[in-house]
Structures are given as structure tokens and as C-alpha cells.
Amino acid sequence: MALNFDEFQKVVETAQQADAVKADLKRTLKKVTSALSNLQAALGEMETVLSDEYVSTPRERKPRQPRVPKEGAEPGAAPKKPGRPKKTA
Numbered sequence: 001m002a003l004n005f006d007e008f009q010k011v012v013e014t015a016q017q018a019d020a021v022k023a024d025l026k027r028t029l030k031k032v033t034s035a036l037s038n039l040q041a042a043l044g045e046m047e048t049v050l051s052d053e054y055v056s057t058p059r060e061r062k063p064r065q066p067r068v069p070k071e072g073a074e075p076g077a078a079p080k081k082p083g084r085p086k087k088t089a
Helices: 005-050
Strands: none
Touching: none
């Protein structure tokens, strides 16, 4: 019985292609699974928000703090504005 290396090479190439397709399918399945779990979590949150017992809590904002003047700046001088300085010709 003679060995046909061309057929053997085709079988090996087909197996390599099948492994590549299998890896792509696994990667895609992981993405779909994570997307479905995220969707499930979002639906659960939406169900909670739309329930009759849900009461939203208002956010409390922190009071604004005045800027601390930099060292070496004159006490009565206006604060430095951001941006490019004006041309003085």
C-alpha cells in the first residue's frame, strides 16, 4: 500500500482550518454570553426601576470650594485664565 502524501497534507490542512473555525466560534460564543448576561442585568435593573415600590433618591452635590491662590501670586490680582495669551505687539 503506497502512502499518498498529497491526501495526507490535505487532511492536515483541513484539520488546521477546523481548529481555527472552532477557536473563532469559541471567541464569538464568549462575546455572546457576556452580552446576554449584561442584557439580563440591565433588564433586572429596568424591572426594579419600573416597579411601583421604587423611589428614586436625589443626589447630593458637594458644595463648591473656592480656588486656593498659587504661591507667589499677588493677593489682589485677577486669577490666570486658561488658554493662549493675547498678542502684545
